[in-house]
Amino acid sequence: MKQQLLTMPGTQLDFAPELDTLSAVDRRLFRHFGWGPDHSVPRVALHRMIEEYALARPGAVAVEHLGNRMSYGELSGHAERLAARLAEYGVRPGDHVALVVRRGIPMVVGILAILKAGAAYVPQDARIVRPAMLRHILHTTGARVVLTQSDLPVTVPAGHHTLDIDAVMTERGEVRRPRVEITPDQPCYILFTSGTTGKPNGVAVTHANLANLLLTQPGDLGIRPGTVVGQILNIAFDMAAWEILGCLTHGGTLLIRGDDIGAVARRADVLIATPTILSTLDPDKCAKVRTVAVAGEPCPRPLADRWAATRTFYNGCGPTEVTIVNTMQHHHPEAPLLTIGRPTPNNTVYVLDEHQHPCPIGKTGEMWAGGDCVSAGYLANPGLNTERYRPDPFLGGGRMMFRTRDLGRWTPDGELEHLGRTDDQVKIRGFRVELDSVSTVLENLPGCTRAVTLKVDDSTLVAFVQPETVDPAAAVQAVAEALPYYCTPAAVHPMPALPMTSRGKIDKAQLLDVARGEEPAE
Template sequence: MPELVLPMLFAEHVARTPTAPAVIFEGVTLTYAELDRRANRLARHLVALGAGPERSVAVALPRSLYLVEAVLAVLKAGAAYLPLGPENPPSRTIRMLSDARPTMVLTLGRAAARFPQGVPPLVLLDDPGTAADVSALPGGELTDIDRGGALTSLGAATVIFTSGSTGAPKAVVNSHGGLVNRILWMQSAFGLTGQDRVLHKTPIGFDVSLWELLWPLSAGATMVVAAPGGHKDPRYLVRLIREERVTTAHFVPSMLRVFLEEPTVREARGLRRVVCSGEALTPTLRTRFRSVLGVPLFNLYGPTEAAIDVTWWNCTEQQDPATVPIGRPIWNTRVHVLNQELQPVAVGESGELFLSGLGLARGYVGRAGLTAERFLPDPYGPAGGRMYRTGDLARWRPDGALEYLGRIDQQVKIRGFRIELGEIEAALGLCAGVRAGAVAVVEKAGERQLVACVVADGGSRLSPAALRAELALKLPDYMVPVSYTFVGQLPVNRNGKLDREGLAALIG
């Protein structure tokens, strides 16, 4: 029996429901059979140009039918999919190309000027010559002979860049086996059917976009592709969800907050489930979501180094007004909360989160030293196993669920006290009249001080004195911010996550 790899998940539904709608974009619908033929032809073209197993192909395309076809074609060709977000500045793109060394870049003619000429070669999908060459090729499924090598569960499926602590991006290689496990777990947990429609709106540089692209096509559902830039426009998203009958959508909590503030949001009544990940989901936002939409909400957690997500939590379970857990492990995943000596901590104690299991990435491209530093031998699993050091702080609850406490690199020292900024932010989010809040450290007159940036809830009138008084009831005095800046919304980065550099500049 052949190994289970990502193209096989899609092929199953091509055979079972060839005329079912696979993807919808701006009024154009492709069936499973049509999308399959187009992706197979493009895959053959990529193989002829040098794509194949253990080689990567960069994809620099806006959300479109081109993008969906390209992702499938790269995987069918046996190569690893390397997304390059169109929003990346040219200098970052050049650095990523230099590090990952893809065999080619798939893009459109209008974007060609963003890339260095010649290396790697550009394939312009909207070029008439390219289109003619691709359309002349057979549309049947590729074999390992066509690909020039075997497609295996251990083979490289994706190369995703993630931010580095030094400011330089680093490329993470994930395997087919890890991603198949992730996709099949998600289908088991949520059970998409042919009646479901999944919204694809996440920028391709963010690993969540992978399951938005692959999960519906692996489950016989329909993918609804948002227009480029549409992920930033809540009114557009409501209209798209309503008109295309979207049932499933993902939001980073920062964007979910903005979406819920859209006056027309209750028109998104076709939603059956919403998934959150990417940053901490606050109790306040969870409560707001329930009052506005009232459909199941799920909180997922995971780093790029572990095939997108590793834990999940149904937000209707065991409601705690003070926290939203990140939950329990998905299939074939083990989670450890360890102290500095790599020993398990007691329930309720904080420690660093370590991950092991099938979803772990193979490592970082060209960064053997960093791979060895972050992927350690696993003393708690089978011989030869590895565990990934996340740099995240967590603790076990008595019921066996995990709580996320923030980043270790967000741990600061004020007057000798160790402080987790995430703990202060959680308490701030529970204050009356606060819709969102973030905390940073600034230096004034040589002294380090905690300062807060606050978004008020609706017409609430907040005062620094009232916030200090309320936080003093929840936190020791050394954890209460000394100053408060009130803003309309918190700054976010390209992926919709809290922009901590922008936050420091806003407060400073």
């Protein structure tokens, strides 16, 4: 039985009574700043656009990995065969199919095949997914079929079918598969995010949600036929869909990395990354790159300035639940601030207080997201849906808005300053401290490329910086001079590189273990 998702009826731009708390000027700016451009977006399932390129340019290179290439015609043909096999296994439009693979061309074939079958793909990296996690995913999504590769150590629970992508790709002969029709409001993928109860939550993101980002500026990143897009992120991370589907729906060439991220970055025209991953790359060695987009965690200003000096650089923000990013800034080094920009097309952002009333322009509040970015909700978690998705009083018409748990404020010229997460505001000795503000001071030290600050206990902060050549005494002194005394870390640990999670973000849990265990930061 399919899980019931949130519905999002049409838009109705009515002002809510909540705006009465604002001055006349702020009411006008609330609407002027908070509404993204109104753009028309094709109402189409994304795989149809890939199929169109396969018909129009069958010989164009769609995907490359470690020297192996596959054209659009070949990609569509292999995916068509695999989709037929999925149909034989009972996969129907609206179903969910687990995709447990390693990075490579079969991964892309699997994604397209699942979409051709009318289903949503549920991506997991076969190298790191644990049996308990896979069982939870299969139970939550109701997926009965697992697409994988025969040489991978994937343990699938009894009662589920496995289908080997590699084996199907070697089959020959004519394929006959009834064409299936789906609506753009059906899920394209199910992404699992970390949950507060210890169990990850499955978020359903629709074709329409994705089309609104991928098929409008600036989210399309200028990708056109022949553009080389680096594929460097973990498939279980939503930004990987920006790489993969953002490339293929525009006829680009997806360049999938091996172990060496730099080898792909040196050949790509477009890079999408987390700041942590981008900080490992040297822009001087990536001369071909013309466009860079970062999201997933706060970006250090020095990192943004370095890349923006010689290419188009976008700083974005948005949790999985609002479709990868719902705000973007085209950053320039001479800009007074590094912000997360403005709402992307057909989206809204509201800065609200704890009572969900609009904050005056310039005041800090929690960002809520509205518009076409708002995803279809969590699977099998009605309580969390009620908590995080609320009726949108500003758009009306039955639309929903999402509580991002990001803190922000509007600048006088209508851009959003990201001020950390609500859970990154901590109390130290009774004083409220924003951890990101400490990290920002550290990242502005000469030679420091990345920093993170953590709360160890009610009276202690510690910080970690990269590279190991950063002077810890100078780092402590810099914070002491810039911020109140209670913001000063008890220790700053230089490291050659901060550890990353599988999704390319700083691994705060690992660093916290180091801090609490008083282990050497190596």
